[in-house]
Amino acid sequence: MRIASIIAAGLVVSLAVTAGCERNQDLSFAKDVKPVIDEHCSNCHAKGQAGYEVSGFASDSYASLLKGTKFGPVVIPGDSFNSTLVVLIEGRADPSINMPHGTLRELRSEEIDIIRRWIDGGAMND
Numbered sequence: 099m100r101i102a103s104i105i106a107a108g109l110v111v112s113l114a115v116t117a118g119c120e121r122n123q124d125l126s127f128a129k130d131v132k133p134v135i136d137e138h139c140s141n142c143h144a145k146g147q148a149g150y151e152v153s154g155f156a157s158d159s160y161a162s163l164l165k166g167t168k169f170g171p172v173v174i175p176g177d178s179f180n181s182t183l184v185v186l187i188e189g190r191a192d193p194s195i196n197m198p199h200g201t202l203r204e205l206r207s208e209e210i211d212i213i214r215r216w217i218d219g220g221a222m223n224d
């Protein structure tokens with residue numbers, strides 16, 4: 099009885115570890131996430147541009163993405179749903195502050211999905 103439950107517990111742990119690895123294997127910050135951010139955010143969220151000057155959020159590097167705005171982080175590693183960055187690109191905030199601002203097109207659902215999976219996988223710099 100006890101041995102069986104120890105084996106069962108071990109199996110659950112190894113399944114969970116495998117699942118965790120698989121989720122991230124196909125996603126890289128540099129190759130997948132950064133290009134989406136560069137295309138949609140970096141025109142405004144760079145030094146001298148409106149998005150950065152007002153909010154303090156620069157989107158040009160891993161470090162600045164994780165640092166967030168002058169009020170705090172917008173990425174919560176492991177929790178895309180509650181990450182401000184995702185709230186804004188999914189249009190869950192007030193329309194006046196959804197990102198990207200202005201007349202730029204919204205992100206495609208595949209692009210949003212890349213960012214969500216990256217954050218849920220721990221927002222690693224890889």
Ligand code: HEC
Pocket residue numbers: 135138139140141142143148149150152153155167172182183186187194195197198199200202
């Ligand atoms: C056309 C310019 C523009 C683009 C493109 C843009 N932003 Fe912004 N962003 C702004 C401005 C301006 C602000 C300052 C606050 C405001 O006016 O809503 C801001 C504010 C923010 C904030 C801070 C919100 C807060 O709660 O203080 C975040 C986070 C943000 N942007 C993320 C993004 C992301 C992620 C992208 C790309 C998907 C993006 N922005 C694209 C202009 C832009």
